[in-house]
Amino acid sequence: MKVKIGDSVLEMKSVWYDAENRAVGFIDQRKLPHSIETYIANNYSEVAFAIKDMVVRGAPAIGAAAAYGMILGYYEKEPERAAEMLKSTRPTAHDLFHAVDHMLKSIREGKDPVEAAENYVMRTLDACERIGRYGNDLIDDGMRILTHCNAGALATVDYGTALAPMRFAHRDGKRIFVWVDETRPRLQGASLTAWELLNEGIEHAIIADNAAGHFMKRGKVDMVIVGADRIAKNGDFANKIGTYEKAVLARENKVPFYVAAPLSTFDLSIDSGDDIVIEERSEDEVLYAQDCRIAPQGSNARNPAFDVTPAKYVRGFITEKGVIKPKDIWKLRM
Amino acid sequence: MKVKIGDSVLEMKSVWYDAENRAVGFIDQRKLPHSIETYIANNYSEVAFAIKDMVVRGAPAIGAAAAYGMILGYYEKEPERAAEMLKSTRPTAHDLFHAVDHMLKSIREGKDPVEAAENYVMRTLDACERIGRYGNDLIDDGMRILTHCNAGALATVDYGTALAPMRFAHRDGKRIFVWVDETRPRLQGASLTAWELLNEGIEHAIIADNAAGHFMKRGKVDMVIVGADRIAKNGDFANKIGTYEKAVLARENKVPFYVAAPLSTFDLSIDSGDDIVIEERSEDEVLYAQDCRIAPQGSNARNPAFDVTPAKYVRGFITEKGVIKPKDIWKLRM
Numbered sequence: 001m002k003v004k005i006g007d008s009v010l011e012m013k014s015v016w017y018d019a020e021n022r023a024v025g026f027i028d029q030r031k032l033p034h035s036i037e038t039y040i041a042n043n044y045s046e047v048a049f050a051i052k053d054m055v056v057r058g059a060p061a062i063g064a065a066a067a068y069g070m071i072l073g074y075y076e077k078e079p080e081r082a083a084e085m086l087k088s089t090r091p092t093a094h095d096l097f098h099a100v101d102h103m104l105k106s107i108r109e110g111k112d113p114v115e116a117a118e119n120y121v122m123r124t125l126d127a128c129e130r131i132g133r134y135g136n137d138l139i140d141d142g143m144r145i146l147t148h149c150n151a152g153a154l155a156t157v158d159y160g161t162a163l164a165p166m167r168f169a170h171r172d173g174k175r176i177f178v179w180v181d182e183t184r185p186r187l188q189g190a191s192l193t194a195w196e197l198l199n200e201g202i203e204h205a206i207i208a209d210n211a212a213g214h215f216m217k218r219g220k221v222d223m224v225i226v227g228a229d230r231i232a233k234n235g236d237f238a239n240k241i242g243t244y245e246k247a248v249l250a251r252e253n254k255v256p257f258y259v260a261a262p263l264s265t266f267d268l269s270i271d272s273g274d275d276i277v278i279e280e281r282s283e284d285e286v287l288y289a290q291d292c293r294i295a296p297q298g299s300n301a302r303n304p305a306f307d308v309t310p311a312k313y314v315r316g317f318i319t320e321k322g323v324i325k326p327k328d329i330w331k332l333r334m
Numbered sequence: 335m336k337v338k339i340g341d342s343v344l345e346m347k348s349v350w351y352d353a354e355n356r357a358v359g360f361i362d363q364r365k366l367p368h369s370i371e372t373y374i375a376n377n378y379s380e381v382a383f384a385i386k387d388m389v390v391r392g393a394p395a396i397g398a399a400a401a402y403g404m405i406l407g408y409y410e411k412e413p414e415r416a417a418e419m420l421k422s423t424r425p426t427a428h429d430l431f432h433a434v435d436h437m438l439k440s441i442r443e444g445k446d447p448v449e450a451a452e453n454y455v456m457r458t459l460d461a462c463e464r465i466g467r468y469g470n471d472l473i474d475d476g477m478r479i480l481t482h483c484n485a486g487a488l489a490t491v492d493y494g495t496a497l498a499p500m501r502f503a504h505r506d507g508k509r510i511f512v513w514v515d516e517t518r519p520r521l522q523g524a525s526l527t528a529w530e531l532l533n534e535g536i537e538h539a540i541i542a543d544n545a546a547g548h549f550m551k552r553g554k555v556d557m558v559i560v561g562a563d564r565i566a567k568n569g570d571f572a573n574k575i576g577t578y579e580k581a582v583l584a585r586e587n588k589v590p591f592y593v594a595a596p597l598s599t600f601d602l603s604i605d606s607g608d609d610i611v612i613e614e615r616s617e618d619e620v621l622y623a624q625d626c627r628i629a630p631q632g633s634n635a636r637n638p639a640f641d642v643t644p645a646k647y648v649r650g651f652i653t654e655k656g657v658i659k660p661k662d663i664w665k666l667r668m
Contacts, residue, residue, distance in 0.1 A: 033630035180633075182620065184518055184542040187628045190621075194633040206620055206635040208518040210543050210576025214612075214641040217578065242544025244551065245579055252582050278548075286516065286540055287524075289623030294521045296367035299514075299528040301540040307548040 001153035001160075002199045003027075005036055009199075014061050014154045015121075017068045019114060022075055024068040026055050029154055033195040044073040044082040051089040051096070057188070058155020059229045059265055060124045063095030067117040070103035074113040079104060091279050094230040094267045121157060127262035128159035130320035135165025135225065135260055138323070139174060143222045146179040146212060149240035150192035151227025151260060161260040162225045163196060165318065170202050178204040179221060181212055183240060185285040185303060209242050216253040224250045225318070228261040235311025235326025236273030237261075241304055247313035260318040266332060273308035281305045335487035335494075336533045337361075339370060343533075348395050348488045349455075351402045353448060356409055358402040360389050363488055367529040378407040378416040385423040385430070391522070392489020393563045393599055394458045397429030401451040404437035408447040413438060425613050428564040428601045455491060461596035462493035464654035469499025469559065469594055472657070473508060477556045480513040480546060483574035484526035485561025485594060495594040496559045497530060499652065504536050512538040513555060515546055517574060519619040519637060543576050550587040558584045559652070562595040569645025569660025570607030571595075575638055581647035594652040600666060607642035615639045 003010045016025045018040075024047050028039040039055045041047040047069030050056050056065045066086045073082020083100045090096060099120055106116035139145070151162035159167060169176050178197055183189035190206050197204045207215065215221050224246055231237040237259055250257040270276065286301035288294060295301065311326035324332070337344045350359045352374075358381050362373040373389045375381040381403030384390050390399045400420045407416020417434045424430060433454060440450035473479070485496035493501060503510050512531055517523035524540045531538045541549065549555050558580055565571040571593055584591040604610065620635035622628060629635065645660035658666070 034627070182518065182628065184516065184544055187623070190628045190633075191630070195630045198630050198632050204633065206629050206633055208543070208575060208620055208637070210518055210574075210579060211636065211638055211641070213579035213582060214575060214638055215636075217641070240544075241542060241548060245544060245547035245583060248547060248586050249579060249582055252586075286542055289521070290626040290628060292624040292626045293368070294516065294524045294624060295540050296525070296529045296532050298532050299524075299538065299540055302545065302549075303542070304545055304548055307545070307551070 001158055001196060003036065004199050013157050015056055015064045015068065015157055017071060017114065017117060022072065024065065024072065026050055026065070027154065028055050029057060029192060030055055033191045043076060044069045044085065047072060048085045048089050051086070058150065058227070059095040060128070060156040060161070060262060061154065062090060063099035063264065064121045064124060064157045066096050067099040067103050067120045070100060070107070071113045071117050074107055079107050091277050095264050098264050124156060124262065125158055127320035128156050128161060128164050131161055131260050131262065131318050132159055132164030132168040134322050135318040136168035136172065138223070138258065139165055139169040139176060141174045144177045144179065144220060146181065146221045146224045146246070147193060148181040148189065148226045148243050148246050149183045150188040152193055152196040154192050154196065155227065161227045161262065163193065165225060165260065166202060167200060170200060176202065178202055179212065179215060180204050180206045181209050181242065181246070182206055183242065184209055187290070188240070212246055213249040216249050216255050221255050224255055224257045225260055228259050228265050229306060230276055231259070231261060231266045231317065231329070232270045232272050232275065233268045233330055234272045235314055235329055236308055238273065238276045238278070238306045238308050241307050244307040244309045247309045251313050256315045257313055258316050258318055259314055263319055263321065263332060266329060268330070268332070273310060276308055278307070279305045335492055335530065337370065338533050347491050349390055349398045349402065349491055351405060351448065351451060356406065358399065358406065360384055360399070361488065362389050363391060363526060364389055367525045377410060378403045378419065381406060382419045382423050385420070392484065392561070393429040394462070394490040394495065394596060395488065396424060397433035397598065398455045398458055398491045400430050400433040401437050401454045404434060404441070405447045405451050408441055413441050425611050429598050432598050458490060458596065459492055461654035462490050462495060462498050465495055465594050465596065465652050466493055466498030466502040468656050469652045470502035470506060472557070472592065473499055473503040473510060475508045478511045478513065478554060480515065480555045480558045480580070481527060482515040482523065482560045482577055482580055483517045484522040486527055486530040488526050488530065489561065494530070495561045495596065497527065499559060499594065500536060501534060504534060510536065512536060513546065513549060514538050514540045515543050515576065515580070516540055517576065518543055521624070522574070546580055547583040550583050550589050555589050558589055558591045559594055562593050562599050563640060564610055565595060565600045565651065565663070566604045566606050566609065567602045567664055568606045569648055569663055570642055572607065572610045572612070572640045572642050575641050578641040578643045581643045585647050590649040591647055592650050592652055593648055597653055597655065597666060600663060602664070602666070607644060610642055612641070613639045
């Protein structure tokens with residue numbers, strides 16, 4: 001992804017493995033958009049911390065971080081403990097489990113863990129690029145696209161899932177406009193998606209999550225594209241809290257609603273969204289906006305981090321194998 | 335309303351007229367919930383500022399402020415200019431125009447402006463109390479009620495509109511629980527509604543606006559009650575941005591959706607919501623959360639302050655004349 005620092009534009013990834021120093025590097029997403037800093041993890045515990053504390057977020061980037069973390073676990077001669085610790089960081093992201101199990105298997109089979117991890121990450125990057133190209137086919141010149149949270153390059157090492165089609169459309173010279181849900185409570189839309197679009201030079205406006213329905217009803221939204229954290233066999237999917245609201249509003253206003261996700265996000269072991277565990281995070285994320293206390297002392301909050309959107313609201317899943325209808329997910333060969 | 339200050343509990347109104355000092359007093363809502371301060375306006379320009387800068391907000395409280403502001407305009411011997419300035423502060427609130435016109439008429443007819451304003455405000459208080467009693471009849475013991483923004487005592491001088499039924503239910507000993515949408519961008523739910531409920535001792539949890547749909551879908555919301563800024567003849571109504579989203583989600587999840595508003599909020603001169611002008615406020619309200627910048631430098635935002643919810647989503651309007659169905663609004667005699 002492009003990252004503007006002062007007058008220069010760097011080409012960066014959100015997570016990388018530094019073989020020379022046996023370390024995992026991150027763009028520290030807790031610091032964006034106000035400053036661009038890197039976070040270096042020198043052992044698997046620090047990688048686990050980076051995942052848990054949201055230095056890195058987004059299912060595919062978490063998967064990549066976990067794969068690289070397993071390299072460190074291998075060098076620390078504790079791959080099993082590393083696997084356990086990494087898996088315990090975030091309960092909802094399927095990619096995390098996928099990556100750790102892939103690495104454990106490779107290590108047990110005596111394969112080079114660096115090569116195994118880089119192959120895993122390369123598949124993610126390849127998937128995102130293909131998602132970008134398939135999704136681009138759905139975008140016409142002049143379209144106004146709404147997205148929720150950050151399913152961008154930061155979330156997927158590079159390109160993004162939901163943002164990949166927009167990147168490719170923009171690079172193709174299509175004039176697009178993106179409505180960016182700010183995405184309370186952690187504001188990944190306002191702070192991360194807007195930052196990526198700004199770096200990429202894509203026109204956009206940040207809106208309160210409350211305003212998405214208003215603009216849909218006024219005919220100002222041509223399409224919604226979001227990412228996913230886990231997709232069940234029937235097409236129900238978990239994603240950032242508020243995704244369900246946008247999906248209902250999109251259908252009510254006849255706006256096509258797409259989910260962009262690599263095959264690794266599909267979990268055919270679960271039949272429906274009823275089987276997806278929803279993580280509840282600290283109430284402080286709601287009681288504060290960034291560092292500002294917004295609520296009176298003494299008030300409580302509830303903070304589900306994800307919600308489940310039923311398949312009936314989804315027009316299609318944009319994957320590296322093309323655009324798939326919910327009813328065809330069971331045919332996927334993983 | 336009850337206001338806890340240290341160990342004592344005061345009985346206060348959100349706006350009052352101080353005849354001795356010819357001044358209008360306000361609980362300064364910009365400072366809540368972190369500190370309780372009053373704002374004193376000594377002339378009509380200061381009242382206009384208080385309305386424009388949201389020292390006072392909520393349609394009925396703005397109406398009361400404007401009525402009191404007209405007393406000052408009368409003493410400053412500029413009632414026509416005062417009327418013009420007060421009307422120019424906020425374009426969406428019908429009560430504002432209603433109050434100013436009522437006062438202008440009284441002044442032209444040679445009536446005592448203090449008495450005219452106090453009569454106007456007393457009608458507001460009486461209406462809110464009746465709304466509270468009618469709304470209370472809809473609430474069963476144990477109900478979990480969702481509300482958006484602040485349609486509480488702060489917004490209506492006392493009692494509230496949407497919060498009045500909850501106050502009366504609680505005073506009747508019903509055990510109720512309130513889901514409080516934080517209500518970005520200005521966070522009136524988290525900062526004001528939660529503060530009122532806390533003072534009143536009503537159990538509640540603040541949630542990100544994104545989470546309302548999730549809790550409705552999980553069967554955790556028994557009823558929605560919101561306020562309104564303007565209601566058209568066909569039952570379409572304008573209220574805080576995000577109200578439309580909650581209404582669509584409530585219908586999708588078969589949760590009864592009520593609007594609590596006095597008759598002064600009904601504007602039978604407009605046929606439908608298409609005729610309601612939506613105020614767009616500064617993009618900084620979205621780019622910041624309170625004083626924290628949340629977006630990168632260079633990103634833009636859009637900030638519609640209200641949206642219009644079509645009548646079909648409304649189960650009933652809770653008014654001082656009882657609960658009215660949208661289709662019966664035309665029968666109202668104002």
